[in-house]
Structures are given as structure tokens and as C-alpha cells.
Amino acid sequence: GAGVSQSPSNKVTEKGKDVELRCDPISGHTALYWYRQSLGQGLEFLIYFQGNSAPDKSGLPSDRFSAERTGGSVSTLTIQRTQQEDSAVYLCASSPSGAGAWNEQFFGPGTRLTVL
């Protein structure tokens, strides 16, 4: 079956512009996660969705970052007024069933964001 897909695969934007990154999880997966992978850094957790709710937003770095999920499926991560430090690879993951740190997370290929 299809895995997690993300679009676009690459995004180049100018400082100050808004960007939207999209994630299509594996069908039927109720949990969805966003992570950020910056050069020289590991993966940083951004936000977790269970269905359409986001019980954990603790990793969002500033109020310029927001995310939503609709229909228990597609999620969009929006970054407003992008800054150069936002340049990174943004990874989406989904997992089946519900809460549980033991659930395997299936990752998408990521969106590489470059802010000029």
C-alpha cells in the first residue's frame, strides 16, 4: 500500500513569505506527527495529532508555526513570515491506532525548505 507522502518535495522561498507543507498519512492511521531535521541537528518533534486534535504542540518553535489536520487524514504545516533559520527538512510520520509511544511511526520522504 501507499506510504506517507509529502508535498512539495522541495520548496524555496524568500524570507518573510508564508509556506504550506502538506502531509498525506497512511490510510487509517489516526496519529500524525511533524518533525524538523536541521543541518547538524537530529530530528526535533514539532506537533502530534490524534485524529484532528493536537494534544501536543510543545515542539512548535514559535507562533509563526501552526498546523492543522482535517478529516483525520491530511495535515498542513504552515510557517508564516519565514526566516532563514526555518530552513530544514520537515518530516511527517503517521502511526496506527492511538496513543502510545511504542507505536511504530512511518515516515514520509520529507519536504526540504530553503529560505533565502
Place this chain on the structure above:
Amino acid sequence: AQSVTQPDIHITVSEGASLELRCNYSYGATPYLFWYVQSPGQGLQLLLKYFSGDTLVQGIKGFEAEFKRSQSSFNLRKPSVHWSDAAEYFCAVGASEYGNKLVFGAGTILRVKS
């Protein structure tokens, strides 16, 4: 809070040689432990995971890892490396007390010499 340390940023091994990638975690109880691999341009793929029970865990692609509580370690091993194993490897920790997110190490880049 939980943290994960992968002390080796880069490792180079010869094809056919054995491999050990180190991972140490900081957490009061036994967390859930994972190893993921990321090939260039690819998403992360789960190699193996440990929750409880037998401390030696077998994974895909011939990898194994051993959980050592006394050392707070979860090192990844492979007896004989193949050129296709060249990739970046991430150790990750999860714990219900910290929600559902995974905390990742900084990663180890594996290079394989032919």
C-alpha cells in the same frame, strides 16, 4: 526530560567488517527504544525496536541491538556490513510519560569502504 546521545557523528568501515553504532539515553525508567535508518533522499525506516523482554533485539537487514540497562545503552550492531548499508542511523527514545513523540539522537553517518 529524556535525551539521546549518539557520540559518533561519522563512522567508516570496510565492506564485510563488523559494525557497532553507539546510543546512550537518559531516562529514569525503561523507555521504548528504536533505531531508524535514513538513506539519501529517503524517509526514515525502522530497523528495530525494544520495549521489554529479551534484551537482544533482531531487526531487518541483518541488524541487531542490545539493551543494557546498567549502561543506559542501546547499541546497534551488524556482523558484516554491505555497501548498501551506507546511510544515516538514528537512535530514538519514546516514553508514555512524555507523550507520544520520539526523541532522536543527532544521528551517525555510516560510510562503507569497498
